Each structure stands twice: as C-alpha cells, then as structure tokens.
Amino acid sequence: MDRTGANLIEDLAVANRILAEYGVIDGYGHVSVRSDRDPARYFLSRAIAPELVTEEDIMEYDLDSTPLDPRGRESVRERFIHGEIYKCRPEVNAVVHNHSPSVIPFGITTQPLRPIFHMASFIGQGVPTFEIRDAEEGTDLLVKTPYLGQALARTLGGKPAALMRGHGAVVVGENLPRAVGRSIYLEISAKLQAQAMAIAGPGGKMVCMDAREVEASVVPQNFARAWNMWRANALARMRLQS
Numbered sequence: 045m046d047r048t049g050a051n052l053i054e055d056l057a058v059a060n061r062i063l064a065e066y067g068v069i070d071g072y073g074h075v076s077v078r079s080d081r082d083p084a085r086y087f088l089s090r091a092i093a094p095e096l097v098t099e100e101d102i103m104e105y106d107l108d109s110t111p112l113d114p115r116g117r118e119s120v121r122e123r124f125i126h127g128e129i130y131k132c133r134p135e136v137n138a139v140v141h142n143h144s145p146s147v148i149p150f151g152i153t154t155q156p157l158r159p160i161f162h163m164a165s166f167i168g169q170g171v172p173t174f175e176i177r178d179a180e181e182g183t184d185l186l187v188k189t190p191y192l193g194q195a196l197a198r199t200l201g202g203k204p205a206a207l208m209r210g211h212g213a214v215v216v217g218e219n220l221p222r223a224v225g226r227s228i229y230l231e232i233s234a235k236l237q238a239q240a241m242a243i244a245g246p247g248g249k250m251v252c253m254d255a256r257e258v259e260a261s262v263v264p265q266n267f268a269r270a271w272n273m274w275r276a277n278a279l280a281r282m283r284l285q286s
C-alpha cells in the first residue's frame with residue numbers, strides 16, 4: 045500500500061472513532077471512503093462496533109458491495125448504502141450511515157430539518173426523507189439489498205444528506221472531513237432545532253438561513269480545523285488502547 049493509500053485507511057479508522065465519540069454512530073452505523081486509486085472501489089470496516097475499529101478491520105469492496113478479500117471477516121449488512129451511492133454520485137468520496145438520535149424525530153414527522161445555523165448550512169440544500177415502504181413493504185427497515193440501496197440513492201439524489209424514516213440518516217461529502225463534519229453538525233442542528241421549536245411554541249417564528257446565506261456558507265464549509273482536532277484526539281485515544 046502506498047503512502048496515500050495508507051493515510052486514507054488511517055483516516056477511515058479515525059473517522060469511525062470520531063463519529064462514535066460524538067454520538068453519531070454507536071455500536072452500529074458505519075462510514076466509508078472511496079478508494080483514491082480506483083474510483084470503482086471503496087473501503088469500509090468489517091462488522092464491529094465503530095468505536096473499536098482499527099486499520100486492520102478495514103475491508104475493500106467493489107461498487108456492487110462485494111468484498112474483494114474477506115478472509116473470513118463479516119461484512120456489514122447495510123453496505124449496499126455505500127456502493128449504490130458511489131455509483132450514482134461520482135463527486136462523492138465519503139458516505140456516513142448513522143442512527144443519529146436527534147434526527148430520528150424529523151424522519152418520522154412532516155417537520156422538515158431547516159438550516160438554523162451556519163455550521164449545518166448544508167441542510168439548506170435539502171434533506172429528503174427515504175420512506176422504505178415506497179420501495180418494499182414489511183421490511184425490518186434495514187437497507188440490506190442492492191435494490192433498497194438503489195432506492196435510497198434515488199431519494200438522496202444530488203443532496204448532501206437524507207433521513208431514513210424510523211432508522212437514521214445517510215450523509216455524504218467530497219471527502220471524509222466533510223462527511224464526518226456534516227454528520228456531527230446534523231445531529232447538533234437537529235437537537236438545536238427541536239429546542240428552538242419548543243421555545244418558539246406552536247406557530248412561533250424561527251429565523252433560518254435564507255438561500256443566499258446557505259449558498260455563501262456551504263462551499264467553504266470543509267470542517268478542516270475541527271477535523272485536525274478530532275483526528276489528533278482520536279489517534280491519541282487509539283494509541284492509548286493499543
């Protein structure tokens with residue numbers, strides 16, 4: 045593995061730890077990154093709790109989500125989320141699937157998530173909700189077939205994130221820092237919006253970011269400074285455990 049590839053695998057292990065630290069993924073949920081050497085492949089941890097992931101747990105997949113070198117390691121059942129989104133979105137290089145608790149209420153109601161503060165301005169680009177029943181009835185809500193992965197990717201369309209009714213969310217980005225940063229701030233924003241709605245009361249006014257403010261904020265928002273801090277802290281925790 046060349047140096048770039050090695051760094052990408054380390055970053056993916058680190059991304060698992062960061063998302064676990066911030067309560068975005070717990071024992072479940074996962075994050076993947078597209079290969080920097082072959083855009084038709086991606087990396088994803090084997091089926092273990094994200095907080096325990098190390099570089100040795102990272103597996104490589106093709107875009108049909110078939111593991112290339114499983115060596116007896118168990119794949120996560122919902123890996124099709126990742127492969128099917130990478131097929132539809134060539135500019136996306138990182139995907140997070142989570143059960144982020146504060147976003148769940150917005151996936152089961154008609155109350156939309158809104159761009160309420162600048163760190164989560166991407167919400168203003170639209171966050172659709174995936175209704176799995178529209179694709180298949182009577183499921184356990186898990187996206188564990190290529191067909192369901194394709195349906196989810198269609199709902200996501202060109203947006204930065206989609207909610208999954210009664211389940212969680214999927215968040216994408218051009219790189220890991222963006223997908224991880226968006227996931228953390230989506231959780232924070234959902235919590236803050238619920239607080240703002242409670243303070244405002246029924247029919248009360250909330251002033252959200254407008255379209256021009258969203259446009260001005262989304263492009264430069266790459267979470268670079270936060271990523272460097274999150275990464276350093278996660279690596280320090282990993283070294284303590286090893």
Ligand SMILES: [Zn+2]
Pocket residue numbers: 073122141142143186211212
């Ligand atoms: Zn899930």
